[in-house]
Amino acid sequence: MEIKVAKSAGFCWGVKRAVNMAVEALEKDGRAYCLGELIHNRREIERLRKLGMDFIEDMDAVKKGDTVVIRSHGVAPSVIEFLKGRGARVVDATCPFVKDVHEKAMKLEREGYPVLILGNPKHPEVIGIAGHLKEPIIASTVEEVEALPKMPRLGVVCQTTLNLNFFKEAISLLALKVKELKVYNTICSATSIRQRETRKLAGQVDVMLIIGGKNSSNTTKLYQISKSVNPRSYHVESKDEIDPAWFEGAKSVGITAGASTPAWVIDEVVQFVKDLGKGGVLSGRGVCQTAGGEL
């Protein structure tokens, strides 16, 4: 079996930065809180927990002098104010690209546009963006966009991990029902590169593996894209979930991973698939002729 690993597989710049900031905080302060999971990857969370990180949902646990890491998804300003009010040291690891979405959304509101966020209303990033606005409107499906009333003006931003096809469809629909539409395409290039690369790779191989947390929205989107091109696509969190039967008759395997999947988890999967191929494997991560270079 030939193994092709997507060049963009794994941590994006913003997640790498957040993990580094969290580890630095742990080295400095010995222990730290993180509001929610720092990244949507169970195994990386376990590693950070061993280093002294406590993942909490309830901010009431925070006391004066505690260190609190804000993850790359960002939070509403009220959260930072609350933590500072408690006397905590706040390490803000919000990805600068997410901060840019906050800025753009607030700018649209200042300019008098009602602001629509395209994204999942339950995702922490969208909750954080909405928290910067007085009256956010959120739509996560084509049906929800269709259901919006006709409006004289509307400003639009989107979740950085939004599916590009949904974005295009939503904007086409809005253009017909809004007189003055101002759109910021805030999809992060790390996301669109991964999505493009996944689509192309899925079309080139017999079997696709998408590695990442089942609760990671960007990994799930990669899986959906891959599945739409290649029915033999599988979403796994680790090598332990791989069923050798998936590779029956396969000559090539494509591997990609979400932006929150650490390199060591990817390496484990690549090694596992290599071992399954028993010497028939032509290439592996870092040394293979990945589709990545051409995508």
Ligand code: SF4
């Ligand atoms: S996907 Fe983009 S916006 Fe999100 S953390 Fe990574 S670099 Fe930042």
